Amino acid sequence: MGRRLEAADIRLGVSLARAKDTRRVRALAAASEAGGWKWLLALSGGTLALGVLRRDPRLAEAGRHMLVSGMLAAVTKTTVKRVVHRTRPNVLMDEGLYEKGWFGPNVGPWQSFPSGHSALSVAVATAAGRAYPEIRGVATAAALGVVAVQVLRGAHFPVDVAAGALIGLSAEAVDHRIALGRDGVAGLAARGIPG
Template sequence: MLSKISRHPIRARTAGLVSGLEALDVATGVSLARTKDHPANRALGSVGEVGSWQSLLALSVTVLACGTAVGDRRLAEAGRDMLAAGIAASIVKTTIKRTVHRTRPNVLMDEGRYARGRPGTGIGPWQSFPSGHAALSFAVARSVARAYPGLAAAAAIAAAGVAAIQVVRGAHFPVDVLAGAAIGVGAEAVSHRILRPKPDDAGHDPSVS
């Protein structure tokens, strides 16, 4: 493989760039997680679980149920969109995790092992890429922001906070959470486009009353 790369300068430079960026990502992740075992960081890790699929699924279903129960169409649609975006983001991130593997920062720091490649595994410590917490948090945050623009900043800050916690607790490298965030934003955009009401023949958008 190395001999083949050496005969293709562009490929060799690309491989070198990727290797360099990966090394930077790993070094940054380890540096940011150096206090992962501190009690304060462990507490942050618990807070970061608000970005787990279980928590966000419960939140989305609750919003949908409450909106339906009180007859608040906007709230119900927000819950529906949060749920759809979260499911879409979960499907994408799970598919990627099953396709590739990457050991988490805490595995490197505690056991001195680091590996990435194919295929994916069902083993948690080898599923660093991408961050599921970041993917679902950003997907749900974008849905909240779309339904309630006044909450956009708070939702974005909350999602970014969840993503950052995953790095300082040694669960993910920076690129993992960036990829997760991109997945979340993209999943929400696609699910919203699918669920968005179609304008009628007169050009009226039925979602606007």
């Protein structure tokens, strides 16, 4: 069963990445770099800083939540990438090489699983959408666009981006739960009730 699912994932990934070298897909790939850690860190940190400067607690908390969710997603995906190695679809397509296993080389072509762009984009978009429900649709669409392009450009197989998105959702949910607990204790303390 597992091998059949892996084979189907490989077939689908290669099929979806057939146009990876076209000008259109390369342009989409360049645009999808907005889902990379540098840009998302800048966006999250900038949102936090702007909220602090404006004395806007909602905006500052949104930035904090985006930043922490993104960092949790980054740490998780990096840890998994260090343990699981899987060659990327573009390596299979261009060089005919596909390998997977445990504790492989710590280099990009061997780190298809999970997708970091997917993990971080989904984490930050979910955090932003939770803070500002009016932008949830746009944030989600942007994150899903980044996720889809990772497959189209041959950087990841479908399972890789699904795992990355799950990491992003989980990271945001963990930080949200922690924030709820923190806010609940702070609210009790403000009313003079021991937490």
